[in-house]
Amino acid sequence: MTLLFRLLSCLPLWLLHGLGCALGWVAFLASPSYRGRFLFNAKQAGVSWLSLxxxxxxxxxxxxxxxxxxxxxxxxxxxxxxxLIDHALDSGKGIVFMTPHVGCFEVTAQAYAKRFGVAGRTITVLFRPPRQIWLRSVVESARQRPGLLTAPTTLAGVKQLIRALKQGQCVGLLPDQVPPMDQGVWAPFFGKPAYTMTLSARLAIQTGATILVAWGERRPWGRGYIVHVRPFEGDLSADLTSASVQINQAMEAVIKAAASQYLWGYARYKAPKLNSHA
Known part of the structure; x- marks a missing residue:
């Protein structure tokens, strides 16, 4: 499988995006459950699906x-x-990058690692290991690069993130990802209760790190990406439930600004599962 990925990596980005666009439409038309979730989420956010x-x-x-x-x-x-990154790094504090399911979140960490990480300010990205063993080995080998580390969604992974922030390093995570049971709170997301992770808030509160919101916009016709970085508006509440509401609101703002690249089919309102790594 790694060989197949390497062969596909030789294709131009515009061609891969063209193939991917076709794949997205096949999934949308062939799967009633996926299509229904896409349309429901768009309606919940007050966005016409025709504009998406x-x-x-x-x-x-x-x-x-x-x-x-x-x-x-x-x-x-x-x-x-x-x-904003330069200013945050100059302060000596760590940075918590919050990235919603918008655009290419893979490229945000890579771009940071290439520009800032190789200079000694490494970024550690939280990720959920794939269930398929063959894919897990591909992901782990592909994501390891200078200035970029990964941390699994386990207790050991959380400790790794805390150590990185206390050392003035950076971490990145998707705060709109549904966490396992007992690792989140119910907070409104576009007006509907959604189980929301508290980890991003706890990391910032516990370490005093700077919070920045970042996402990678795909440019048309395979012309690359734009990595947008924005400050987190307001002071994060010390109360985890209130902080989770604030974070959801920040993610909503990004999604509304980049609605055409949000993963509307993501099961944001699903019930949490038991953490098998606990």
Whole structure:
């Protein structure tokens, strides 16, 4: 499988995105449950699904671009708001990057590692290991690169994140990802209760790290990406439930601004599962 990924990584990004767009539409048309979830989430957010036709294809692009990002030649990346990172790093504090399921979240960590991580300010990204053993080995080998480390969604992984922040390093995670049971709180997300992780808030509160919101926008026709960085508005509450509401609101703002690249088919309102790693 690694060989297949390496072969696909040789294709130009515009072609991979074209294939991915077709894949996204096949999934949308062939799966009633996926299509229903997509439409429900869009309606819950007050967004007309007709304005989100591009988002159908973007879901497939997210999959198709991975071989190139993991094994291929570097892609073109433009920064928007990187001065916020420079300022945060100069303060000596760690940074908690919060990235919703918008655009290419894989490229945000890679772009940071290439520009800032190789200078000694490593970023550690929280990820949920794939269930398939063959895919797990591909992911682990692909994501290990200079300036970029990974931490699994386990107790050991959380400790790794805390150590990194206390050392003035950076961490990245998707705060709109549904956490396991007893690792989150119910908080409104576009007006509907959603089980929301408290880890991102706990990391910032416990270590005093700076919070930045970041996401990777796909440029059309395979012309690369724009990594947007924005400050977290307001002071994060010390109460985890209130902080989770604030974080959800920050994620909503990004999603509304980049609605055509949000994964509307993501099961954001699903019930949490027991943590098998506990």
């Amino acid at each position: 036709l591009g988002a159908v294809g973007c879901a497939g692009k997210m999959v198709a671009e991975l071989p190139r990002l993991w094994f291929g030649r570097p892609v073109r990346v433009r920064w928007d708001g990187d001065a």
